[in-house]
Amino acid sequence: MSTVETQELTALRAAVSALGQRHGRGYVREELWAEAAKLGYLGVNLPEEHGGGGGGMQELSIVLEELGAAGCPLLMMIVSPAICGTVIARFGTEAQKEQWLPGLADGSLTMAFGITEPDAGSNSHRITTTARRTDDGWVLNGRKVFVSGVDIADATLIVGRTEDARSGKLKPCLFIVPRDAEGFRRSQIDMELAAQEKQFELVIDDVRLPGDALVGEEDAGLLQLFAGLNPERIMTAAFAIGMGRYALARAIEYAKTRQVWKDPIGAHQAIAHPLAQAHIELELARLMMQKAAALYDAGDDIGAGEAANMAKYAAGEACVRAVDQAVHTLGGNGLTREYGLAQLVTASRVARIAPVSREMILNYVSHQSLGLPKSY
Ligand SMILES: Cc1cc2nc3c(=O)[nH]c(=O)nc-3n(C[C@H](O)[C@H](O)[C@H](O)COP(=O)(O)OP(=O)(O)OC[C@H]3O[C@@H](n4cnc5c(N)ncnc54)[C@H](O)[C@@H]3O)c2cc1C
Numbered sequence: 218m219s220t221v222e223t224q225e226l227t228a229l230r231a232a233v234s235a236l237g238q239r240h241g242r243g244y245v246r247e248e249l250w251a252e253a254a255k256l257g258y259l260g261v262n263l264p265e266e267h268g269g270g271g272g273g274m275q276e277l278s279i280v281l282e283e284l285g286a287a288g289c290p291l292l293m294m295i296v297s298p299a300i301c302g303t304v305i306a307r308f309g310t311e312a313q314k315e316q317w318l319p320g321l322a323d324g325s326l327t328m329a330f331g332i333t334e335p336d337a338g339s340n341s342h343r344i345t346t347t348a349r350r351t352d353d354g355w356v357l358n359g360r361k362v363f364v365s366g367v368d369i370a371d372a373t374l375i376v377g378r379t380e381d382a383r384s385g386k387l388k389p390c391l392f393i394v395p396r397d398a399e400g401f402r403r404s405q406i407d408m409e410l411a412a413q414e415k416q417f418e419l420v421i422d423d424v425r426l427p428g429d430a431l432v433g434e435e436d437a438g439l440l441q442l443f444a445g446l447n448p449e450r451i452m453t454a455a456f457a458i459g460m461g462r463y464a465l466a467r468a469i470e471y472a473k474t475r476q477v478w479k480d481p482i483g484a485h486q487a488i489a490h491p492l493a494q495a496h497i498e499l500e501l502a503r504l505m506m507q508k509a510a511a512l513y514d515a516g517d518d519i520g521a522g523e524a525a526n527m528a529k530y531a532a533g534e535a536c537v538r539a540v541d542q543a544v545h546t547l548g549g550n551g552l553t554r555e556y557g558l559a560q561l562v563t564a565s566r567v568a569r570i571a572p573v574s575r576e577m578i579l580n581y582v583s584h585q586s587l588g589l590p591k592s593y
Pocket residue numbers: 296330331332333334337338339340362363364365366410416567570571572573574575576577580593
């Protein structure tokens with residue numbers, strides 16, 4: 218394994234991989250979630266004083282990557298411990314930390330994350346979900362779309378806006394909305410995805426929340442939001458690398474044994490080279506993910522921002538190409554249910570679109586890294 222990881226991280230990788238191999242592609246999400254939590258893997262990034270492992274994104278990304286490489290990714294790790302856990306640990310009140318972090322760490326509580334809106338999409342400056350202050354708390358109104366796992370989450374961290382009393386400008390703010398809050402309605406979106414976690418459209422209709430539903434400062438919402446988005450990109454990279462590795466491993470096994478001429482098909486360079494290329498691209502993406510996680514864990518939010526975006530981009534592209542080549546390597550069997558690779562064609566596209574699309578990362582790098590002018 219890689220020389221950039223410490224012995225502890227390499228040992229964690231091996232232990233999680235063993236857990237993943239025991240569950241495999243036919244995993245039952247709830248069982249794996251509970252076992253991973255019991256072993257301390259789900260809360261490995263959360264503070265020790267609140268029941269977590271005291272590690273960071275380096276540890277958490279290894280957990281998701283290795284489970285994915287074994288065919289059993291836990292999508293909710295991207296949102297529950299990584300985004301929501303991070304935001305609450307960094308900006309929540311003591312009461313919010315006590316209420317949520319031990320449960321997020323031991324897996325007894327799960328939190329979803331909702332930012333995407335039907336009329337805003339990639340342009341999150343355009344979101345209109347709005348919170349209005351009342352005498353005893355807040356009233357939230359708006360709509361969200363594509364939010365994952367709302368049905369299995371105890372609450373959803375909703376990105377909304379509050380109105381600045383002086384300027385009238387809307388400022389981003391984060392609210393914890395319990396699953397069964399009155400006026401908080403969800404409908405499942407019919408996705409062409411073979412994932413155990415579902416996506417939902419949300420209607421937030423005069424949802425009344427107590428004062429302590431607001432996470433962090435009303436005036437620092439943007440900073441708090443960004444603190445959660447870097448972990449989200451790092452974890453999406455881990456998700457994509459894991460899936461790419463899983464598909465590639467199936468293709469390699471097949472290419473070593475499938476024989477239609479004198480030698481196994483893996484002896485033909487037209488089969489071997491694209492697989493070697495996919496392996497190189499996944500390794501490179503992982504290197505950038507490790508850089509992003511190391512910068513984030515060292516407290517460098519700005520440096521981590523660029524690296525996390527680049528890692529998510531590289532991992533998404535590497536995953537799509539690895540899956541495509543894996544399916545091709547299996548010939549007709551690549552499209553059978555029995556071999557289970559065809560369903561990854563759709564799944565692999567998720568990392569290209571979510572949580573931020575390939576194009577928006579290219580925009581970010583064009584503007585932030587290269588200093589080129591903006592077209593929008
Ligand atoms: C499986 C899945 C799970 C998800 N889970 C969650 C979740 O848990 N919570 C949540 O909040 N959201 C979630 N999302 C939503 C996801 O983050 C969005 O789909 C994503 O941000 C893109 O937004 P959009 O779908 O509205 O696309 P749009 O913004 O409509 O973009 C459509 C296309 O136009 C391109 N485009 C847009 N603007 C530009 C531009 N300026 N320059 C160049 N190209 C541009 C995009 O790159 C994209 O290819 C999930 C999505 C999926 C597919």
